[in-house]
Amino acid sequence: MAIIVNLFGEGIRYWICDIPTDKFQEMEQFRTEQNEEWEQSLYDLSFLKKFGYLHWSELASRGEFKLFLLNKKNRIELKKKSKLLERIITLDLDNVQTVFPLYETEVIENLTIPKIEGCVSFILAQYETGLFAKYQIDEDNLLFTDIRFNIIQQIEGNDLSGLSGISYKEKFVRQVDEDTLVRGSKIWFV
Numbered sequence: 001m002a003i004i005v006n007l008f009g010e011g012i013r014y015w016i017c018d019i020p021t022d023k024f025q026e027m028e029q030f031r032t033e034q035n036e037e038w039e040q041s042l043y044d045l046s047f048l049k050k051f052g053y054l055h056w057s058e059l060a061s062r063g064e065f066k067l068f069l070l071n072k073k074n075r076i077e078l079k080k081k082s083k084l085l086e087r088i089i090t091l092d093l094d095n096v097q098t099v100f101p102l103y104e105t106e107v108i109e110n111l112t113i114p115k116i117e118g119c120v121s122f123i124l125a126q127y128e129t130g131l132f133a134k135y136q137i138d139e140d141n142l143l144f145t146d147i148r149f150n151i152i153q154q155i156e157g158n159d160l161s162g163l164s165g166i167s168y169k170e171k172f173v174r175q176v177d178e179d180t181l182v183r184g185s186k187i188w189f190v
Helices: 021-034 038-042 045-049 090-094
Strands: 002-020 064-069 075-080 083-089 102-109 119-138 149-153 162-168 175-189
Touching: 002 021, 002 162, 002 175, 021 045, 021 119, 038 045, 038 175, 064 119, 064 149, 083 090, 090 149, 090 162
Parallel strands: 102 149
Antiparallel strands: 002 064, 002 075, 002 119, 064 162, 075 083, 119 175, 149 162
């Protein structure tokens, strides 16, 4: 019988993007002339087309990542069929306010983005809310101590911290579903 782990609340889906410096300077000049913010320009397909991109996802040279925010509203629910096994407020994953850790965590203090020579690098982020991720652990007798929450304390260019994934018995658990609504976007230059 599978154990379902649901992440409900707010998170960030982000892409690490790299644009050659000369092309970036052209984009910056045009963007400035149009008096637009980067968030408007990079989601404007006609703007991107002028510089040889069909879609903003083509800027994401290093893939897509997710970060489920650590705050007092976000929660993690573990279920077996319809029975709730555990409910966790994500802020409790921080383990800072307790003498003994409540949950097994692996913490990356500061996620730095390696620079690519000749390119301008930035993070293109979408703020999302809802069922941020759903994981399935195929285990009848789940040991809660075998679940490890992977935490990023800070991503270069901002001060957000969050859950980046889950491991069970030292193996990464693959996400099986999500259902979110995009609430906004942001660009961070690194």
